[in-house]
Structure formats: C-alpha cells, structure tokens
Amino acid sequence: MSKLHVTTSVNGQPEEVLCEPHQSLLDVLRDELGLTGTKEGCSTGDCGACSVTLDGRLVCSCLVLAAEAEGKEVGTIEGVANPDGLHVLQQKFLEHAALQCGICTPGFIVAAKVLLERDPNPDETTIRYWLAGNLCRCTGYDKIIRAVQDAATELAHEA
Amino acid sequence: MAEAHDLKVIGTRPVRPDGVEKVTGRANFGADLHLPGMIHGKVLRSPYAHARIKSVDVSGALAMEGVLAAVCRSDFPEETDDLGRNVIARDKVLYHGHAVAAVAATTPLLAEQALDAIKVDYDVLEPVLSIDQAIADGATLVNEEMHTNGDASQPASNVAAITKFERGDAEKGFAEADVVVEGEYRVPMAHQGYIEPHACTATINEEGKITVWCSTQGHFDVRTQTAAILGTSISKVKVIASEIGGGFGGKLSV
Ligand code: FES
C-alpha cells in the first residue's frame, strides 16, 4: 500500500505529510505531526475529545481521513492561544475551574470557539446543545457552560 | 475567628497548577509520548466467555513482515496470581475479552492484522452469566483456582468474597422491631467511564531495565505488579505516571 502525499495547513502553517490511506486526521495530527493536544477518547465519533476545525467547520478528527485534509485548513487546540497569551475561552476555563483531568478540555475549547464565532451571544440551552457532542466525565458540565458564557460576555465587551 | 484576609487558601480562587498546560493541549497524557523507533502493540482477546485453551500458536504472526514480537501464556512465569492470569490467560479464558496473546509491530495496522494470524484452539465451556447461576449448587466453576475469601481449605468456588457488615445483635433487633422490611438489592456491573483509554509506552534495555510511562492512579502499584507479572525484580522497573484522563478506580492496577 503506497502512502498518500497530503498538502494541508495546520493552524496557519503549511504542512506536507505522507500518510496511509486509512489513517485518520487524528492519527496524522498526533503521530506524524506531533500535535498531541488533540485527544483520542473513543475513535468512533462519540466523545468529541478529538474536535478540530476543517475549513472552519467543527469535526471529529477521528472520523475524518487525513487525505480529506488535502488543500484544507485544519485548526487544533495548539492554534487557539496566540503569542500574547491565552484565548479568552482558555482563560475562562481556568477561572471557572471548568476542567479537572483535562483530557476533554482541548475538544471543548475548540468546539466552544467555533460556537462563539458563529453565535457571539449564545444562551445556555444553545451552549449545552452545541457542546452535546463533547463528553466530560469529571466536571459535571456546569462549570464548562459558565466558562463559555463568561467568555462570550467578555468577547462582547472587547468588540 | 481569623479574619478572611489572614487566610492563605480559604476564600481564594486559585488556578489549578496544571491548568495552563491542559487548556493549551500541552499536557502529556498516557498516549502522548512518542519515542524514536517506537513500535505498537495489540492484544488478541477471547471471543468466548468461558473456554479451555488447548493451544496458542503465534508463529503465523511472527512470520509476517513488520511484526517484531508475539507472546502468549508460555512467555510469562508459570507461577502467577489473579492479576497475572488477568493480564494473559493461562489454561482457561475466564471472560469474553480475556487477553490470550499479544503482538508488537511497526505500525498499529500491521499489529492488528497480525492478530488474525494467531491460531488459538479453544475447548468452549458452559458460560456462567448470572449471579444466580454462579452461586447455584453444583455450578460450573469458572476460575478453578478461586476460593471464597481466599480460604484454600474450602473447595474452589465462583464466589470471590463474602463481606458482612455487622453491629450489635441483629436478630434481637429484628425480634423487637415493630416493622421489618426485607428486600434483595442487586447492583449492575459498571465501568468507570473515564474519557482517556488506558495507554502505556515502555522500553527495556540490554540489562533488563524497564521504563514504563503510563496513565495510572498508582505508579508504585504498577511497578510492583509489572515486576511480578514479568518475573523480574522491582528494582529493574521504573514507572513514570503521565497526566491521567480520568481513572475513578479503573486505573489502579495494570
Ligand atoms: S476520539 Fe473522536 S469523537 Fe472520540
């Protein structure tokens, strides 16, 4: 089985990878590009720990073949903070103690960021529905929801 | 009473010390370590809930290109305990999914394919699927080496342990009570449901020194257990705990 040559962009950086046709985007990010911030919880699309963006759309990277990233822009947790510091969502997750073990956290932050880009002022129900594809076993979700609400408020003030 | 401003911890909202690492994706969990030349392991598991293993032949897997090792019960010390038997089945498989053999290959896919090349000959036995079936008189014995509460003077049994919590004279209490409510309560089997699957990376050098990086709730336990299962001394095993993506009691042993 010969490898596929995939040209893509990850967090704004051009990347070229050789990957097996069956390899998922998750595996290529983690194993070939060393971006282990994206987590594998189930590899069946159930937990959301592997959430990334593909041309701005939220996807489970375990359900995307790496070859599908050809010519697309991939966004991962490693691209969320900027050189000046943490993203507001990251800051709010810390302030609200919205994480315990932290294995789900990259997925939640990536997913919540996409939500706030589409809907800067979501109500609680909207946030809960949007994050329904992300499972957390530790926090009980409440603090995560509050962190996202607070981040939305702060972003609105900044704007 | 101390004034609030005198308290160093109570009343403050500290940010957890591992927080920044975790919100940026930098924290390293069990599967996040990649060593140069790393190979990948896969485990062959029993499709039966109860069976005697007549033979295991890993030669087909070993003959495949890219497969570097294949192991089964004969590669482990004969003297073992429950934990050792759980890690790799010996004479019998005791549950559906019991590990029977394992391979290491250059890629996860090759390792997966190599599992199909392992031949296991089973003598399928009657499964014991409920508590009632397990405790009935003359029940089929699953683990023939298990004795209730470890009491080897008694015959082997499916009952691992009987635990009683007692205080005072219960009979007298019942006799004097106005109302006695009796009931039988059963709790289902539950999995801890942590989001991070078990993961481990290990190296062994020419002197038999082993380093294990893994997601665990007790790295000293993992060290002791790893040494016992492999038949080596704990001074040869070093265990480094990664961040842990939830455990809830499910990551206490190997
Ligand atoms: S690892 Fe992709 S959804 Fe769980």
Ligand code: FES
């Ligand atoms: S913080 Fe542990 S799973 Fe969410």
